Amino acid sequence: MELPTKLVNLSLIQQLREDALARIASAETKDALEAVRVEVLGRKGALASFSKEMGRLAPEERAEAGKKLNAAKQELETALEQRLAVFEQEALGRRLDAEWLDLTLPAPGPRPGSLHPVTLIQREVEDLFLSLGFRVLDGPEVETEYHNFDALNIPPHHPARDMQDTFWLDGGRLLRTHTSPVQVRGMEQFRPPLRMIAPGRVFRNEEVDASHEHTFYQVEGMMIDRDVSVAHLIYFMQTLLRRIFRSDVTVRLRPGYFPFVEPGFELDIRCLICDGEGCPVCKQSGWVELMPCGLVHPNVLRMSGVDPEEWNGFAFGLGLTRLAMMRYGIDDIRLLQSGDLRFLRQF
Numbered sequence: 001m002e003l004p005t006k007l008v009n010l011s012l013i014q015q016l017r018e019d020a021l022a023r024i025a026s027a028e029t030k031d032a033l034e035a036v037r038v039e040v041l042g043r044k045g046a047l048a049s050f051s052k053e054m055g056r057l058a059p060e061e062r063a064e065a066g067k068k069l070n071a072a073k074q075e076l077e078t079a080l081e082q083r084l085a086v087f088e089q090e091a092l093g094r095r096l097d098a099e100w101l102d103l104t105l106p107a108p109g110p111r112p113g114s115l116h117p118v119t120l121i122q123r124e125v126e127d128l129f130l131s132l133g134f135r136v137l138d139g140p141e142v143e144t145e146y147h148n149f150d151a152l153n154i155p156p157h158h159p160a161r162d163m164q165d166t167f168w169l170d171g172g173r174l175l176r177t178h179t180s181p182v183q184v185r186g187m188e189q190f191r192p193p194l195r196m197i198a199p200g201r202v203f204r205n206e207e208v209d210a211s212h213e214h215t216f217y218q219v220e221g222m223m224i225d226r227d228v229s230v231a232h233l234i235y236f237m238q239t240l241l242r243r244i245f246r247s248d249v250t251v252r253l254r255p256g257y258f259p260f261v262e263p264g265f266e267l268d269i270r271c272l273i274c275d276g277e278g279c280p281v282c283k284q285s286g287w288v289e290l291m292p293c294g295l296v297h298p299n300v301l302r303m304s305g306v307d308p309e310e311w312n313g314f315a316f317g318l319g320l321t322r323l324a325m326m327r328y329g330i331d332d333i334r335l336l337q338s339g340d341l342r343f344l345r346q347f
């Protein structure tokens, strides 16, 4: 706003007041309003410079001009506040319109989850073995060195310990590397004859790839009775595979070494991801190691207080996570623990 060149007088104050009121009334935005405030009421604004001029007026004019100036200032301040309140009211109205909720609409229904594919397979395996007279046992994930290794005929410094590198905890405890310690706990708790399975999570300090995880699931199986033979073992394994795959799958049995069985075998399944052609899951071999097994070593029976002269038995360690991969055609084990709901919702 132009500063008056003439000495301040009543009509100049009146003119300034009217101009400013008109600008306030027609301001369209808060910014426009702020500009009027700065120009008229601000520290360097028109009213301030009028005030400075007052000293140059004759005393009788000064009193009258002072009154007018104050009245104009108050009037303009009030007009600014009122106009600002209008803007704020309009902004609030717009926000409430945008945030409007229809509380009478029905709520979205609950979104049911689904069981993890490993859990689905575990339940099938449990149902089958329960129907065959086996009991389902549980064992601790934090194990003693004795149960995980020594009682399975793997003394300290035995090279077989290197095959199952693990996470050691304080006090000689460790995260179990397999479900086989539950064999020992089963024999300690129950006298033979004994049929048991033990599904559970196991841990290994291992490089992760398409078919290896550091945390995965196994199902241990064991039957202790009189005159148990490899024929019994093969019968139960065949029954299991038929039930899970609902059709014949190609398997091969080859010798395998585990200190807690004698003789020991590896049961491999023809890779169902590539149909034996070779892929990252079977490491291009066409076969996937699924279920090592064998007849329980007499030392293992003896250490758990079972007389090997009277009793013998078979044991197997099924790779449950791999079984789930074969059953559902999952081509990378890492998907199972990814927590990715797009993957999990398919089951």
Ligand code: FA5
Pocket (backbone or CB within 6 Å): 177, 178, 179, 180, 204, 206, 211, 212, 213, 214, 216, 218, 258, 261, 264, 289, 290, 291, 292, 293, 294, 315, 316, 317, 318, 319, 320, 321, 322, 333
């Ligand atoms: C064992 O763990 C023995 N305790 C199995 C056993 C039990 C043998 C009873 C004899 C008698 P192995 O380390 O091979 O064996 O593991 C068994 C199965 O677990 C493998 O065949 C495979 O299917 C699965 N497995 C092993 N390592 C991994 C891994 N890193 N990720 C996913 N699955 C694995």
